[in-house]
Amino acid sequence: MNPLIEPLLIVGLVVITLSSLSSALSLLFEVRFWKNRRRGQQQPISGSGYPSVTVIMPVRGLDQDLRNNIASVLNQDYPGPRNYIFVLDDENDPAYNVITNLLSNRNVNAKVLINRGGRSKGEALAFGLGEATGDVVVLVDSDAQVHELWLKNLVEALMRGFGAATTYRFYLPLRRLSLGSVLRASFNMIGITAMQNPTARFTWGGSSAVWRWLIEKWSIRDYLPYYLSDDYVITHFVHREGLGIEFVPESLVLTLEDIGLREAFSWAVRQLWYVRVYGFKGFMLYAASYTLYAITLPMAAALSIINPYVSILGVLPYLLGMVKDYVRVSGIRGLNKYYRERITRRYAVLLALASVPNVYFSWLAIVKTTFTNSINWRGRVFTVNDAVRLMREKPLP
Numbered sequence: 144m145n146p147l148i149e150p151l152l153i154v155g156l157v158v159i160t161l162s163s164l165s166s167a168l169s170l171l172f173e174v175r176f177w178k179n180r181r182r183g184q185q186q187p188i189s190g191s192g193y194p195s196v197t198v199i200m201p202v203r204g205l206d207q208d209l210r211n212n213i214a215s216v217l218n219q220d221y222p223g224p225r226n227y228i229f230v231l232d233d234e235n236d237p238a239y240n241v242i243t244n245l246l247s248n249r250n251v252n253a254k255v256l257i258n259r260g261g262r263s264k265g266e267a268l269a270f271g272l273g274e275a276t277g278d279v280v281v282l283v284d285s286d287a288q289v290h291e292l293w294l295k296n297l298v299e300a301l302m303r304g305f306g307a308a309t310t311y312r313f314y315l316p317l318r319r320l321s322l323g324s325v326l327r328a329s330f331n332m333i334g335i336t337a338m339q340n341p342t343a344r345f346t347w348g349g350s351s352a353v354w355r356w357l358i359e360k361w362s363i364r365d366y367l368p369y370y371l372s373d374d375y376v377i378t379h380f381v382h383r384e385g386l387g388i389e390f391v392p393e394s395l396v397l398t399l400e401d402i403g404l405r406e407a408f409s410w411a412v413r414q415l416w417y418v419r420v421y422g423f424k425g426f427m428l429y430a431a432s433y434t435l436y437a438i439t440l441p442m443a444a445a446l447s448i449i450n451p452y453v454s455i456l457g458v459l460p461y462l463l464g465m466v467k468d469y470v471r472v473s474g475i476r477g478l479n480k481y482y483r484e485r486i487t488r489r490y491a492v493l494l495a496l497a498s499v500p501n502v503y504f505s506w507l508a509i510v511k512t513t514f515t516n517s518i519n520w521r522g523r524v525f526t527v528n529d530a531v532r533l534m535r536e537k538p539l540p
């Protein structure tokens with residue numbers, strides 16, 4: 144026997160065992176998460192009236208389903224007073240007319256602000272916060288589509304004693320299904336994993352509620368323009384206050400968009416770039432776990448030459464990963480009719496299958512991100528140096 148074979152076999156078996164164990168644990172965790180939700184561990188709401196809310200949406204450019212997104216955010220069944228602030232950088236932005244048109248047909252308390260010369264989402268948010276009057280501030284992105292109880296669910300989590308309430312997004316194709324859109328939807332679900340875990344949880348800027356007193360107390364407005372990730376800033380201050388962040392899957396937002404494979408890859412790299420810049424440890428953890436999954440299959444294939452049973456063991460982590468994603472999407476479908484009607488069972492199966500190519504898609508995106516200096520975000524280019532320089536100008540206390 145070749146002297147190299149024995150150590151190779153040992154390394155291979157260790158890799159396969161580790162990735163099988165880790166996928167089995169993730170699956171177990173996933174099943175328990177949805178089971179607990181179904182049991183309804185929600186505590187009743189204390190206090191009487193619902194707090195007043197200011198919903199802030201920064202907008203730049205025309206999202207693919209912008210009109211429906213904004214209409215859904217305006218069309219809320221919320222028992223308390225609410226008002227809306229849209230922040231654009233320029234009234235020539237094509238989204239300006241879409242928003243003013245929608246508002247002219249509706250009886251809602253809303254204003255459209257122009258942060259002239261604004262250079263980023265963070266600047267737009269800071270500008271909008273300066274005009275917020277509600278006891279609660281809810282931030283929402285222009286690519287989010289929500290159901291009627293979205294706002295109420297988020298605010299109720301604050302009323303139960305949390306400092307912030309967050310949710311996450313789920314991608315759906317708008318007109319046609321493509322490899323790019325399915326891979327992006329699959330990649331995106333890693334964010335749900337983070338939300339399910341209180342240590343990794345963050346206030347996702349795409350849809351989060353925060354008490355305004357907390358924003359004022361820590362002068363969060365002053366920090367936002369210096370960070371490309373509002374998630375990072377707000378999460379930091381909620382923790383500084385010693386309060387918890389609640390994850391509200393019942394208010395998951397849908398993003399209906401079509402995207403090609405190449406664009407989906409650049410999108411994934413941009414998402415990872417933020418993690419690399421603002422949460423390097425998390426990025427390393429992410430890189431390590433995806434590397435483990437990515438090498439499992441070739442390792443099993445190589446070892447199957449020595450022992451064919453190893454190949455059976457080698458596909459186990461991928462099978463468990465598929466089942467986990469199916470359980471997850473089924474859990475989301477089970478939340479309420481809104482999700483069940485829009486997310487088909489066929490799409491759930493497709494996402495489960497996509498979890499396998501997504502291992503390689505994600506891993507390649509991680510490798511690319513490691514060597515990516517600049518990103519293009521809605522037509523604005525930001526480099527690592529820009530981000531670091533800005534962060535140093537206004538470090539978080």
Ligand SMILES: Nc1nc2c(ncn2[C@@H]2O[C@H](COP(=O)(O)OP(=O)(O)OP(=O)(O)O)[C@@H](O)[C@H]2O)c(=O)[nH]1
Pocket residue numbers: 200201202203204230231232261262263264267283284285286349410520521523
């Ligand atoms: N006013 C203003 N809004 C912005 C700017 N950049 C982004 N936005 C808005 O900020 C929100 C988040 O932007 P997205 O491009 O969706 O960012 P993201 O959610 O990190 O990225 P995706 O995953 O691609 O959705 C959206 O509502 C955008 O319209 C900007 O420079 N100015």
Ligand SMILES: [Mg+2]
Pocket residue numbers: 284286349
């Ligand atoms: Mg977005």
